[in-house]
Amino acid sequence: MAETHDGAPHVLVIPFPAQGHMLPLLDLAHLLARRGVAVTVAVSSGNLPLLSPLLSKSPSIQPLSLPLSHPSLPPGLENAKDMAPTYFGILMLALASLHGPLLSWARAHPRPVCAVVSDISVGWAQPLAAELGVPGFVFSPSGVLGTAVIHSLFLRMPKRPEGEGEGEGEGEDYLVPFPSIPNSPSYPLPKLSRLFRSYKEGDPLSESVRRNFLWNLESHGFVANSLEALEEAYLERPLDDLARKRVWAVGPLAAAAAEVGGAGAADDRGGPSSVPAAEVSAWLDRFPEGSVVYVCFGSLAVLTPAQAAAAAAALERSGAVFVWAARGGTEVPEGFDKRVGGRGLVLRGWAPQVAILAHAAVGWFVTHCGWNSLVEAASAGVAMLTWPMTADQHVNARLLVEEAGVALPACDGGLAAVPDPHELARTLAEAVRGERGRAVRDRAKELGRKAVEAVREGGSSYIALEEFIQELHNLNTK
Structure with missing residues (x-):
């Protein structure tokens, strides 16, 4: 028009x-x-x-x-x-x-x-x-x-317990109810916006x-x-x-x-990609449909060294093929790239996320559950592994896992949480190769079809x- x-x-x-x-x-x-x-x-x-x-x-x-x-x-x-x-x-x-x-x-x-x-x-x-x-x-x-x-x-x-709720993890046992919202959800205090908790x-x-x-x-x-x-x-x-x-x-x-x-x-709206989209797509072309895990935590989150080490260890142990967009100064453990050989691609800096999610080889997305990333994955029909950290991300993660059924939980502890590498590796392996993961992927594909039709x-x-x-x-x- x-x-x-x-x-x-x-x-x-x-x-x-x-x-x-x-x-x-x-x-x-x-x-x-x-x-x-x-x-x-x-x-x-x-x-x-x-x-x-x-x-x-x-x-x-x-x-x-x-x-x-x-x-x-x-x-x-x-x-x-x-x-x-x-x-x-x-x-x-x-x-x-x-x-x-x-x-x-x-x-x-x-x-x-x-x-x-x-x-x-x-x-x-x-x-x-x-x-x-x-x-x-x-x-x-x-x-x-x-x-x-x-x-x-x-x-x-809603009233907070005296002296609790401002720090990460404080007030974990205190549930805040939302009786006027459909399904009357409740969330642990640390899972709610820092703007409110502070x-x-x-x-x-x-x-x-x-x-x-x-x-x-x-x-x-x-x-x-x-x-x-x-x-x-x-x-x-x-x-x-x-x-x-x-x-x-x-x-x-x-x-x-x-x-x-x-x-x-467009992938360049947030800055130039560290690796051209065509180069990433060519790398992904080597792998079967739905077999690759994409890992990215948005434009603002920086993993702590302990979190990055846990993520790296889990990716290494899982045997999964992956693309990891390590943005914002996230420190990938030394020697990791060589150890994962040809089954892992680490991108340092901005990544062509839309092109990656749209590639047929990508079946899973380890995400912080920021809404933009979430709807980009939904549009591409890609299933998600949730690692929410702050803002609305815990609310979004629950929506994806418990209501839409298009995601599995990967880590749920917030900004400072360090997942157990063995547990995270098992989750990654089950998502890519297990029956439960297949069912979640099927629902994600259906949501992708509906997202395309919606617009x-x-x-x-x-x-x-x-x-x-x-x-x-x-x-x-x-």
Whole structure:
């Protein structure tokens, strides 16, 4: 569809500067532009280069670069990938300083904005939208379940055991219930978001983080990078913990963007691959269908030396063929590459993940259960071995293992957990060669088929996106 914006809705998009947040929202921006919506994407100046792949595919999208300066942020640090995890809340607070400049820009712009679409971590965009007299929509780069859980925590503020819950592993026996979420799940306290576990009543930063999430509940609705085939239980009716607002499930967005010739699912969006995709594919061509395990822990996680050693030992002992993307300075044990010979490929740096998951030889994915990795694997029909660490990853892991049945647990202890190499090796071997693994792979393949169908014309996510765009058109005529 040709991009044309005469008389079309004009939407202001505000991403959160973290890899897993920005990329799917930029995919959504591309899809909106392809369907005739005028889009302005606002970022801090230091993040403007990250828009280049999007702008090359969607030249009609207008970038808006604003300077970011905040006393709590180290100079020059404007993206989560360059920061320790403890800075996440500070970055949320710092971005709120863009409220005033955005308000001034929107009021002076010759083309009025009819809606604001902002990341889940940019809650202050809701009062911004209210000041502009337009509705705000919250984009969630996570699943509907994970989105409901984090909002439930800050809405209901369940009490923590005295002195427990802030450190990894503390409060393990304390279950936090979520009675208003379908199936009434409960999770051990350490398995929940650090943003909640580190909350201190009266602390300015903590109160700012909480306020950001509560603002989201004042929005016109949520747009999620998810699909009915994976989260139907959380889409059947409005959820109390999302203020009973409508949720448009429009994912997997990378696959949807790829369907219309965009930058979706491109492996170079997060940086140049350390090894060309063609070279990795040629290596994988040597192995039978479904026989290879892909290991990657996302763009931010760095395995500790003990974790890396355990992972290496398990891969070595399992006998499985594997590709290990050891990103972010993860220290692979010395001599490991030689010991695994021709059955293991270690990639240091950015990996062509989409191409790897799409290769027929890859049947399993050892993952931290970050949502982007999860939906990329789902789109490819690849089964998963879960090693969740933080954020929404434990919630996602439970969804994959216990509800969707497309994953097996590999390690469940969090950021500091070191799996037993013997147990992990056995899990890897059983996944690749056992009957249980075969059944999980079959379900993963079926989910892959449904994920592809969802974003094609007539599919559930395609229809949800069309309905969201119609909502924007309706707002534009008011």
